[in-house]
Every structure is written in structure tokens, then in C-alpha cells.
Amino acid sequence: MTLFKTPQLPNPERSEIELGFLPLLDCAPLVIAKEKGFFAENGLAVSLSKEGSWASIRDKVVLGLLDGAQMLAGIPLASTLGLNSPKVAMVTAFNIGLNGKAITLSNALLNELDQLSTDNRLPTAEGLKQIIQKRKQKGEARLTLAMVYHYSTHNYLLRYWLSDAGIDPDKDINLIVVPPQQMAQSMKKGMIDGYCAGEPWNSVAQMEQIGTPIISGYEIWNNCPDKVFAVTKTWADNYPATHKAIICALIMAADWLDQPQHYNEAIEILNQPDYLDNTLQTSDNDRPLLRQTHFFKYAAGYPWRSHALWFLHQMQQCQQLGQRVDLKAIATQVYQPEIFREVATQLGIPHPTIDCKPEGFHNSEWILQGNAGAVTMGSDLFFNGATFDPNGC
């Protein structure tokens, strides 16, 4: 484990805090920070509230019924912009996890893909495109694919992958939202032909032989971000020391989670009824899930403004956002690496000094000169060889 310096952070203004989460693998840093005492170590008495939908998390944070929560990265951005939600400025100083998603297709659709002459499975959606065209010519029903929320990484990754093969996600297929816990069953009933969701919902389909994950989020974009820990801007302004204490506990929990010797214990804790309630199997199958998802490694917790910009670009691509919005200003407002840096400096861990990084340029680990030492970064390739250069934001 990383040796942390004892942080000299100001005392939190509040000790009793309530944070929201959805029972998914990446609620792990919040759960571990509570169960392994990292919140307590930072002067916080945290209660965790299990929520049923992203909408519920947003409402409760907006109305101040929760102090903060695990959120899809798109939610604080959409909320700040007032997209189909009240216009309430939010901020994040912590990214929760890299990777951990996949696209899963039904057995029937995979059979259809197998019957195509060439090997059309990977890594592009070329085969799907052929099936879509064939169905269109025969006047058959359109394919229906699902994702978990309209401002989700899953939506953007799925669209990115489909668009690359020339599939228009708004015209060529039906793209709907299905709650993650209902994905596998909806596919079994033939209501959807495939989906993009986080773990454990891809493995579930595979274990129950309903479908097979055909491309992982990692393969679409190496080490792509997904969720964040977010609070409203007003809350962050009112309780800056409490905010830092939370971020500090989350960094410590993230480091704990990335240690292979803790995988079994982590799964055991997460499987408790208050959290994932035994949706993670305690077999060897689940350890690879934890292994693929980085919470600490590769500066995983760092809230890169370039990541925010990538999400905002995708929002524009799928018409969620007008062309006139100043993306850079929104990214700068919502993503606050400054707070992360301040906490990381106190903990004495190497961390980036820059706010943005280009994506799609590294095919293996690389070294970033940081503060308090060099930071080992992960590969950042896109499946189609594209690059994303935020132009020194």
C-alpha cells in the first residue's frame, strides 16, 4: 500500500455527512472509506444512502437532502448546464474509477453476426451495420440497444463505437434506457438485442448464458473515466474543509481497493445487504472485475478537465448540447483538479500538475512528471486509432 503522510488539512466544518450511491461495483471507494475507517480517520461520521436511480441521486443532491454522491460523470455537467434538470452548479474533485464497462450482445444477435461471411465481430461495429442494412431491406424490425442513462459514459461510448462504423444511433437503431439491474432479463425476454452497462451486469449475462460481452469499455477507450464524486457548488463553497476531508478519505480508500490482497475482503464488504447485496459472486470471476477497474493506479482519482471536455464533446455530438456553449468554461467550472492536488500534496503522493492531457497517444504505460514525484499513467488509445487533443485547456 502507498505510504501516506499524515495530512495537515483544516478541521471539517461538519462531521455528520450523508452521501448517496447506487449499488454498482464503483460505489466501492465510498463503501470502503466508510467500512475501513478512512472517513473516520478524516474526522467524518458518514452515513451512506442506497439510491434507486440516477434521477433520485440528482434530486436529493440538488435539494440538499444528500451532501454529495457517486454520479455518472455526465450528471454534474448536465446539472450545471440545466439540461433536463434544474440548473444547479455542481463540482467534482474526484474521479471514481477507470474502465469497468462493456457492450454485451444477445445470443441471437451474436448468431446473426456469426453468419456473416467475414469475421465481423471485433473491434468495430461493421458487422452490426451489415445486419442493420439487411433488416432494413427486408423490412424487419430495427435493432434495439440499451444503456443506463442519457448522460452516461455508457451512452457516449456506445454511440462512439456505433458511429465509427457509420451507424446513426438515432436513426438506424432504437436506443433506449434500461436500468442496469434489468438489462440481462430484458435481453432474455428479447426486448433488447444488446446493451452497454457497468459491472457486474455484463458478467451476469455471460454467467446466465443470455449474451456475451463483445467489447469492453477499456477496448473502446483505454482507461476511460466513468463516475465521479460530486457535490453542489454551493455546498463546496460552504464546506471546503469537509469537502477536502471526503476527497482525502476517498483517495485512501481507492489506494486500499487497488491492492490485490484486498480483493476478497472488498467483495465480501460490497456484498453486504446494505450495499450490493450479493450481486457479486465470491468466485474467481469477480477478481478480474476489480483488477480491470483502477481506483488509484494511473492517477485514477484525478479529475482531468480534458475528460470533462471529452464528455461535453460527446454531448454535443448527440445533440444534448447546443454548439454555442463554452465547453472549456464548463469543464473548468465543474472539474476541480486544484482540490485534488491540494489533498494529494498533503498526503505526499505523486500527482499531476496539469489539468488536461491528450488522449489516444499512448499504447502502453507512460511517465508524467508530476508533483511529489513521477506519475505512472496508463495507455489511452481509442479502438479506432482516433486522438482527442484538448488543445492545452
Place this chain on the structure above:
Amino acid sequence: MAQFLLKLLISNMNPQVLMTATHTTPERVLVIDNDAARSALLEQALRDQGYDVICRLENTAGLINKVEQIKPDIIIIELDSPDRDVLEHMATLNSHIPRPVVMFAEEGDTETIQQAIKAGVSAYVVNGMSADRIQSIMSVAAARFREFQALRNELNDVRTELEDRKQVEQAKRLIMKHQKCTEEQAYSSIRKLAMDKGEPMTKVARNIISVLEMLD
């Protein structure tokens, strides 16, 4: 408990006809709730106020078609329902689909929305619906959800009490059988043990059952 049910019945039988007179086309309310009993309560309360109510109890399957077919002015849905994320996606695609009520928090009464959320209800409303109507429907929904929760808590208490009594009964019978004593003697020995140990009688009874059943 019986008193509570009665109170609930009376409040349901008292339609506020005044509300009906104030508007000509009643708002169409869709209630999405997997709890059949609660949804029936809410349906009746809203009908009494003159709303056109449709309840839907099945799961997510077909939700999209149903909403498009019914074209509700307002949707009342349990706060924690995962179906909310499905509804919100629909709202981004079609401007006729109701939007999260929290978006209207600034124009309307934040207090009502907060109270509703605390009671576990959320709502989706179409553009142009007056803040008054939203507030009135949400207040009714929140009140019914709270009442239902109270009723459920009361039921749970009664159930636990019954369960506790059953255990003491069973322990008593086992002692009578093994010690060949009277019912009264068996009862007082459980009570004495509970007092000596400073433990509730139910816990003592459970221990007695587990020990004596092993001997049987």
C-alpha cells in the same frame, strides 16, 4: 391499528368536490408504483379530488409505449424506482413527455417538493401545468405515501409482537413438558431468567427453545 385503518377509510370517503369544480378537463395522472396496495390508496385519493387516474403496476416492460399511449399530464412515481431513469430519457427525446418536477422547483414551492421526496414520491409533469396543480397533486401523493409507510410500520410492529408471543408460548410448552410443571410455573421461570440476565423475554425464550429442542 384498526383505528388507523378506519381513519384512513374516512379520509378517503371524503371527496373534496370543490377541487373538481375549478377545472373542466381533469388532469390525467399516471401512477407508477409496484406496491399494489399503496397505489390503490393513492388512486382513490386522487380520483376523489377529480383527477383522471391510471395506475400501472407491471414492471418496466412496455413503460415507453404506455406513457406515449396515455399521454399523462403528470406521472407520480416512487422516488427510488429505477424506471425514473427510463422516463427521463424519454423526456429528452420528446417534448410532450413529462419532465422531472424538481426542474420546476424554482418557480413553485420547493418545500412541497422536498416534503414529497422525503416521503419517497417524485413526479414528472408536462410543460405549462400550473404550480398550484402540481403542488396539490404532490401534497396528496406525499400524504398517502406517508400514511402508507405509517401503516406498514404499524403492521410490522404487530407482526413482531405476535412472533415474540409465539416464541414465549413455545418455550413455555417445552419447559412444561421437560420439567413436568404447570403453565404458571413455566412462565415465571422464563420471567425470572430474563430478569436475572437482564435480557428481554423473547431472547431468553429463543435460547430455551434451542436448548430444549436439542434434547427432544
